[in-house]
Amino acid sequence: MEGEDHKMKTLNLLRSRICDPKFIFSDSSSDEGNYSKLKFMISSSVTEACNNSILLLGPRGSGKLAVLELVIQDLFQQYPESLSLIRLNGFLHCDDISAFKEIARQLCMDHQLLFSKSASFDDNSQFMVAMLKECGLAHKTIIFILDEFDLFAQGKQRLLYSLLDAMQSVTSQAVVIGISCRLDADQLLEKRVRSRFSHRKLLFLPPSIEDSQRLLVHMLNLPIDSSFPHDYAVEFNRKVQNIIEDRRFKDTFNKYLSLDSSVKHLLRFLFCAVSHMDLKTGFLSPENFETAFSSIQRQPKLECLKSCSILELYILVCMKRLEVKEQSLCNFNAVMKEYKSVHDSFKTADYYARNVCLRAFEHLIHRELICYTDNRGQSLSAEFRPAKLLISPPELHQGLKAYPSCPPILQKLTAP
Secondary structure: OHHHHHHHHHHHHHHHHHOOHHHHHOOOHHHHHHHHHHHHHHHHHHHOOOOEEEEEEOOOOOOHHHHHHHHHHHHHHHOOOOEEEEEEEHHHHOOHHHHHHHHHHHHHHHOOOOOOOOOOHHHHHHHHHHHHHHHHHOOOEEEEEEEOHHHHOOOOOHHHHHHHHHOOOOOOOEEEEEEEOOOOHHHHOOHHHHOOOOOEEEEOOOOOHHHHHHHHHHHHOOOOOOOOOHHHHHHHHHHHHHHHHOHHHHHHHHHHHHHOOOHHHHHHHHHHHHHOOEOOOOEOOHHHHHHHHHHHOOOHHHHHHHOOOHHHHHHHHHHHHHHHOOOOOEOHHHHHHHHHHHHHHHOOOOOOOHHHHHHHHHHHHHOOOEEEOOOOHHHOOOOOOOEEEOOOHHHHHHHHHHOOOOOHHHHHHHOO
16 A cells, blocks of 8 residues: 555656646746845835836746746735735726726725725726825835736727826835747837836746756656655666657657647646556556647647648648748749649649639638638629638648648648
8 A cells, every 4th residue: 555655656757747826937047136136126026115116928728827927926925014016907997097907906805995986087097096196105015916017008008007107106005027029029018108118127038948857857857855665765766867858758748848849738747647647567667658749739620730731732742941031921823833833843733723722722711721811802703812720830740741632742841
């Protein structure tokens, strides 16, 4: 029973690590640096009674919100009576009226005041400015978290202007933290808003292959000096190292990272692999990672490719070639020119008529492997409407390799 206990305990430990942001980012040098910088910026606003505005920028899944939540959690433990938190999301509160109303509601809830649903836009705006002043006099910092910050930078930007303008007062004490996947989010600000913004930015990048492998070792290695049997922990860590050095694992791991290298999706991959661990042996194996990859890779488009005609595959490959030539948007006419070029260059066996190709093109639109990028509908002929590819180059190459009767030339044209 003891053997069964430590094997199940290992599984539970690994799962809990993958779900614990504090453990995840405790070994990440880049995000650890961002954690320290962000914590210093916010804590200095609390201790020195000053205002601050910060942008957290990076692709989705790169850990922006996870690191921020860790900082907020630590600061609330350190200054429990000196912080107030307001959360807004650009998808929900991008118009100024709903944003000010939500700020007023959260301020009232946090300070045990009566919230009026019928309050006007001006009432809520004035209430926010008054609360900033009162909290500043009470040495209490209000932290505003604006998720999807770029959506707040649309329109007249009255929320951002009112908030940043109120923070110019010596009596206010607040921090505005914008989170966005757009690296040019600060360039979207109007001049009057930009002049009041602190222009402090922290960049979150997806981990490199080396960083991802380092994170994997950090997540999977068992502590030697712990309640686990010493020999078992040593053997478990040795097998983990062997897996990482295994060629099959490297191929699977690199294929997964080529689809999505973000921390969020890497953790999903790890959780799935750990969940397939054999409890009889109590060790991980390369097969666990292969099973995880096959179960969570984006299958729908690959399944669509299996039922496509050879002509439709040619059209997809031609659009991929146009993307390589930096023509991410192209119409049917451009695809036909590329199709003719491929046929002339490689002397392919089949060459279909234009009207047959157009039907195949429209079929790919219907199957959502490509899509139109305009909203003109029937006002413009299908041949002239711009379209783009909805399947990534690695997915296309993988789908063609799995296609039973795919012409070798198509696999050659999509090879990385």
